[in-house]
Amino acid sequence: MQSCFNSNTPTLIPSMGINGGSNHTLLWLVPIINALSSALSRPLQIHPQPARTAVQLFLSGAMGKRRDMAAGEHTLLSTEIVNRGVEASGPDAGSPTFSVRVRRRLPDFLQSVNLKYVKLGYHYLISHAVYLVTVPVLVVVFSAEVGSLTREALWRKVWEETSYDLATVLAFFGVLAFTVAVYFMSKPRPIYLVDFACYRPSDDLKVSNEEFVELARKSGKFDEESLAFQSRILKNSGIGDESYVPRSIFSPGNCATMKEGRAEASMAMFGALDELFEKCRVRPKDVGVLVVNCSLFNPTPSLSAMIVNHYKMRGNILSYNLGGMGCSAGVVALDLARDMLQANPSSYAVVVSTEAVSFTWYAGQNRSMLIPNCFFRMGCSAVLLSNRRRDFRRAKYRLEHIVRTHKGADERSFRSVYQEEDQQRMKGLSISRDLMEVGGHALKANITTLGPLVLPFSEQLLFFATLLYRHLFPKPTTTTISKPYIPDYKLAFEHFCIHAASKAVLDALQTNLELEDRHMEASRATLHRFGNTSSSSIWYELAYLEAKGRVRRGDRVWQIAFGSGFKCNSAVWKAMRRVRRPSTNNPWLDSADRYPVGL
Structure with a gap:
């Protein structure tokens, strides 16, 4: 009997036949079909037939390119047995029949993350950090200058020692005012x-x-x-x-x-x-x-x-x-x-x-x-x-x-x-x-x-930590695969x-x-x-x-x-x-x- 890959799938994969001479990209499915035929308790022979034209459908599954498929590419395809039945006429009458759906999945884009895009995201996040860092630095410097003084000593310096007041207080507030002004001038206007x-x-x-x-x-x-x-x-x-x-x-x-x-x-x-x-x-x-x-x-x-x-x-x-x-x-x-x-x-x-x-x-x-x-x-x-x-x-x-x-x-x-x-x-x-x-x-x-x-910060920390670990300590063997932490975007x-x-x-x-x-x-x-x-x-x-x-x-x-x-x-x-x-x-x-x- 003949077995073909049918097109009546939820993702609208066009029909295509198995070409024994040219469609090498589909030969890896032959063991699957033969295993299924054994389960049906009757041998199933796959006869070559002309391959129909396969067309990639809009944002849905598709055939892979006509080349030898690497093991990693197999994970992008999914198969499903559908349309079970019995051949009604012809030389194979009474033989069990079925169709195999083949479709290309959307790549699991959260399992392989490029570090440069994480870096780009953090660059957007801290683009104005220089202004926010300046203010704490000024506060620390001012605190170091006057932190050891008692309240009476500070009051005496501010009101009695004019040189100290002009040299320190005015300079501090001048730099602070300048920093705050630059920050608010560079801050984008809210868009409603x-x-x-x-x-x-x-x-x-x-x-x-x-x-x-x-x-x-x-x-x-x-x-x-x-x-x-x-x-x-x-x-x-x-x-x-x-x-x-x-x-x-x-x-x-x-x-x-x-x-x-x-x-x-x-x-x-x-x-x-x-x-x-x-x-x-x-x-x-x-x-x-x-x-x-x-x-x-x-x-x-x-x-x-x-x-x-x-x-x-x-x-x-x-x-x-x-x-x-x-x-x-x-x-x-x-x-x-x-x-x-x-x-x-x-x-x-x-x-x-x-x-x-x-x-x-x-x-x-x-x-x-x-x-x-x-x-x-x-x-x-x-x-x-x-x-x-x-x-x-x-x-x-x-x-x-x-x-x-x-x-x-x-x-x-x-x-x-x-x-x-x-x-x-x-x-x-x-x-x-x-x-x-x-x-x-x-x-x-x-x-x-x-x-x-x-x-949230907790999600960023877990995601970045696992991502950094994978880049600093690559997996030694293919058997120890550590997947990156997938952030919960619902949070x-x-x-x-x-x-x-x-x-x-x-x-x-x-x-x-x-x-x-x-x-x-x-x-x-x-x-x-x-x-x-x-x-x-x-x-x-x-x-x-x-x-x-x-x-x-x-x-x-x-x-x-x-x-x-x-x-x-x-x-x-x-x-x-x-x-x-x-x-x-x-x-x-x-x-x-x-x-x-x-x-």
């Missing part, structure tokens, strides 16, 4: 998040997974094999039946025109901004900084210029338009807005994050380019930031940290998400089979750098907003960070209700937490996103007050109570 808004499209743009495949079939652009492939992805993607897509992408004549792109972007951006200005009671002319990020749609004039024109903003506004930076661009835009607010006191900044689905749509047959079709959905967020001290009381959150990690120097990371044309010269977003691996390395670097900034944050890329990625991150289901609830609910809305997804997740009434004063929120480049970026917020459940202007008003439901 006054409020934010997430756009919810109209109900006529809702599409179920079944309707998505049917509309794709009616468009006449896909063959049955491509339709079946997309249907398989959607079935296990974690996306529900209420996400939003522009119907124009399914029209037979659709070719992603600039007119359609502007219409989609305008609908999403203006919808989010109208709600934001209404909630914050801020006039568009009061905004001094505007940052817009959209990865694939970059018209001329820019999207930021469209907003300035629509709202008739002031002429000296500092506007920026970020393109091509993927799903992590929302945090990049936040970082740019923060820098602008540090340089421009008493200002408001608006950050708009969106993606034009019509320009990510691919109408060809290349499977690696069909993946974004199934995951990306309409969405947009608008955030109002302020450095005005009078906004302290009405602001919801204060920005604590932003940590950015860029792996673009590595060629595999750079090409892991790549816009290009297929053989028929049709433009699309190609997803590399290496995406899962390079994403794990970027996450490892980012989380390691963030740790010293947010973890650093009350809420987690992890970019809702796919169900497989969320599962892997939950396992690696040892998070509970409640920590992943916002991300899973956002993926199910709205799909992957690209850079705005972390704001839909925060809106979910607010709709549930879970954010209280002092709570810390971790937003982490990853995208093309390859980049992984984190933003940490601290709640300034208890955020009450909203009664209006929240995208979850009519659906928050339905979650979580078996996500």
Whole structure:
């Protein structure tokens, strides 16, 4: 009988056969299959068959490269026996059959830590330590000078010996005042998040997974094999039946025109901004900084210029338009807005994050380019930031940290998400089979750098001590493996907003960070209700937490996103007050109570 590796897995691994002559990367599975055949009490013979093309799916498992796999690489693959049965017809009728799932895991990025990222995190932590150290030194010097004097002697020197008073006291207070002044002048201004808004499209743009495949079939652009492939992805993607897509992408004549792109972007951006200005009671002319990020749609004039024109903003506004930076661009835009607010006191900044689905749509047959079709959905967020001290009381959150990690120097990371044309010269977003691996390395670097900034001292001490021990005393043999202490990030944050890329990625991150289901609830609910809305997804997740009434004063929120480049970026917020459940202007008003439901 024949045994094949099937594709019907929760992580959507494409089918592939066993090629006895060329697929050496899979030969290590043969002993597993033969052992299982013995357990089934009947010999099982594996016959070579042509190998089908394997395509790396978006942030899910994949085949390894066609090379001899080292023992360490085996740990990145997981297998599972599924679809047990009996052959119904043919020469092998009556023989037991089964399928083997093969998928690539997210690398265990907490088990191998690069010391340079720990060093970078501590560098961020102590960047202003020189000012804090100077004051204790001055106190020690002054105490040594006058500490031996009695109260009467000190009083006599201060009031009777003028030379001592002028030479010591004035010098001390002069240096102290100078140090304190320099410290406060160099200290960054606090950045407040006054409020934010997430756009919810109209109900006529809702599409179920079944309707998505049917509309794709009616468009006449896909063959049955491509339709079946997309249907398989959607079935296990974690996306529900209420996400939003522009119907124009399914029209037979659709070719992603600039007119359609502007219409989609305008609908999403203006919808989010109208709600934001209404909630914050801020006039568009009061905004001094505007940052817009959209990865694939970059018209001329820019999207930021469209907003300035629509709202008739002031002429000296500092506007920026970020393109091509993927799903992590929302945090990049936040970082740019923060820098602008540090340089421009008493200002408001608006950050708009969106993606034009019509320009990510691919109408060809290349499977690696069909993946974004199934995951990306309409969405947009608008955030109002302020450095005005009078906004302290009405602001919801204060920005604590932003940590950015860029792996673009590595060629595999750079090409892991790549816009290009297929053989028929049709433009699309190609997803590399290496995406899962390079994403794990970027996450490892980012989380390691963030740790010293947010973890409690006890966690930092244990983590750093074990890490230092491993570097100073390497393991002598392979049998004495000492794993580094894995910090408990649940002690650093009350809420987690992890970019809702796919169900497989969320599962892997939950396992690696040892998070509970409640920590992943916002991300899973956002993926199910709205799909992957690209850079705005972390704001839909925060809106979910607010709709549930879970954010209280002092709570810390971790937003982490990853995208093309390859980049992984984190933003940490601290709640300034208890955020009450909203009664209006929240995208979850009519659906928050339905979650979580078996996500």
